[in-house]
Amino acid sequence: MILLLLNLGLLCLLLKLTSFLIKKLSKNKFSKFANLNDEKNPYFTVGFLHPFCNSGGGGERVLWSAIKALQDAYPNCICVVYTGDKVDSPDEFIKKANDRFNIQLSPTRTQFVYLKFRFLVLDKYYPVFTLLGQSLGSMLLGVEAFLKFIPDVYFETTGYAFTYPLFHYLANVAVCCYTHYPTISTDMLENVSRQVSTYNNRRLISQSQILTKAKMIYYKIFANIYSYCGRCSDCVMVNSSWTKGHINNLWSLAYRTQVVYPPCDVKKFDAIFNNEKHDKNFYISSVAQFRPEKNHQLQIRALGKFLQKLNELNTPKEEIEKVRLLLIGSCRDQDDQNRVDNLRALARELNIEDKVDFKLNFSFDNLLINLAESAVGIHSMIDEHFGIGVVECMAAGTVMLSHNSAGPKMDIVVPYKGEKTGFLAEDADGYAECLLQIYQMSHKKRNQIREAAREHVQKFSQEKFNENFLDAFNNFCYTKFIFNAEKRD
Known part of the structure; x- marks a missing residue:
């Protein structure tokens, strides 16, 4: 038992040391793109985990809108996107954001970190236990992101809550998220409990008492893990009152959760x-x-x-x-x-x-x-x-x-x-x-x-999103973790 505790202690120490070294290496990785003479707004980085950033859907509109809002509000903010999309040049991402959404990003202050293990979050690899499989896959993807770059603020925009503890505990940086929908909700639990056949509760399961009970146990265990991960967030933005109700119920973070409606053109x-x-x-x-x-x-x-x-x-x-x-x-x-x-x-x-x-x-x-x-x-x-x-x-x-x-x-x-x-x-x-x-x-x-x-x-509208997004970011993140932080060299 003592040997096990020692090994765990050494592992934690090793992880902390790794985190410290990566943060040191990350510290000035993108400094050449910032105006380091601006003392009022010290240079800081916000890392957005968005593995499918080139898709061109509503989630991507939120991503590019958030980056644009931060760049306009903070001249020394560099936004780094963790993505699994491979393109010939990062400029292609910026061009598509402009063409598809009419959002003009700063080419120098929008940087990208490429992830090789994006396939781990694809649902086709998990025909059963899909929620758990994708969530564990996202955690491994988060490890890759963590090892490649540690930002001042980690911002997750696609629902991969299992990555939050990595950056909260090991990297010791602020964790923000924009949640479009909870990975699991009380409605899902109710549908399984009432044996309702839906797109995420197959007829085979809904017609069996034994399989229904087994799925309820699985969902409850998953919901507890999801709740633990969600509580690692310092700033929670949600896209609707419905999402807010479910997230508050699961994460118990009402005091730092704010509805920020997605931007619509x-x-x-x-x-x-x-x-x-x-x-x-x-x-x-x-x-x-x-x-x-x-x-x-x-x-x-x-x-x-x-x-x-x-x-x-x-x-x-x-x-x-x-x-x-x-x-x-x-x-x-x-x-x-x-x-x-x-x-x-x-x-x-x-x-x-x-x-x-x-x-x-x-x-x-x-x-x-x-x-x-x-x-x-x-x-x-x-x-x-x-x-x-x-x-x-x-x-x-x-x-x-x-x-x-x-x-x-x-x-x-x-x-x-x-x-x-x-x-x-x-x-x-x-x-x-x-x-x-x-x-x-x-x-x-x-x-x-x-x-x-x-x-x-x-x-x-887009304007309302910008206003509400910056209000939430300022209240829960910037004033606490950036404004009073030690300025970069």
Whole structure:
């Protein structure tokens, strides 16, 4: 026993020594890119763990927006991105951020550290115990990041909480995170406990008492480890009230957790609003990737029930001809294509295949054209943590119909100045009833909802993100760990 304790003590000492040496080597690694004469804002580095930084999605918009905000606020801040993406030149990342999001980063103060073991966080390597496998894989990826560079502030933006203890205890640096959704939540535990079959609780498990109990034990153990790792954070930013509630429940860090809504390019969508075009037909647009959790089947079933209601009301055929469901989304791989094929089959089964249009891998310009001609925006994911697609549809001027849960329910499709901003529903019957209400509304009433919604979603703009992000960073990180720190040589 004494020998074991000695070995553990030596291991801890070795790790601390390694950390000390890496910090020394890291200290002036990027100093040539900073203005070291600025005494008011001493040179410091913020390391962002974002292994897939070249993807071009909502998570990447948050990453580049955060870096831009820090560079504008602190002239001596150098942002270092840990990434597994291999490109010919780091300038490609900066160019893509500008082209895709119109975010102009400082080429000298945006640096990259390349990680070789990114494959360890891919879910395809963990067909069972996926959460645990990916989390342990992220820890090993975090070790690689730790060994290559230790920043003054470690900022995690992709949900890899198992990396926090490495930088908190061994590197002894400030740990910040922007959490899009909890890796595990009480909702997931409830679904398993109630034996509900969902995209992350297979029918094989949900129909077995023994497997359900085993999965509950696994989830509870994982939740405890996840909670421990999360409590290593010094600054926690979350993307919605729903996420905040779950993170507070798991991590118990309410006093240093702040909602910072993700930046949405509402100006671009706001610019296409044309109240005459929207109601020329009754197009219902869905903007979402073809992933299982997006629940496109619900939209198709709701359309079928809605069309049935129109027929029962003896709606003229020429008016029914104006109704269409536009499923706009990207197909990333064969799995996505298989899901699209299944959705086509469902539309044929319901006899409405001529009413459902699949708009696959659409360009951004074509997306804007379709939204400008749509009367309704529809979104059906259960427990969508935020819902950027919902915000974009509202900014574009569609009357929004979303699922009555999580981000859309708590933050987005909420009354604004006493006016309705959209509709919420939970099942195909509820969606169909809401579609009928919108269909029967006057043009004037629809526009009242649209105007209230478009004004309301300005709170999710790029400018608001910058303001709220810097407020959280200043309060929980900069003033405590940077401003009073010893200046660099």
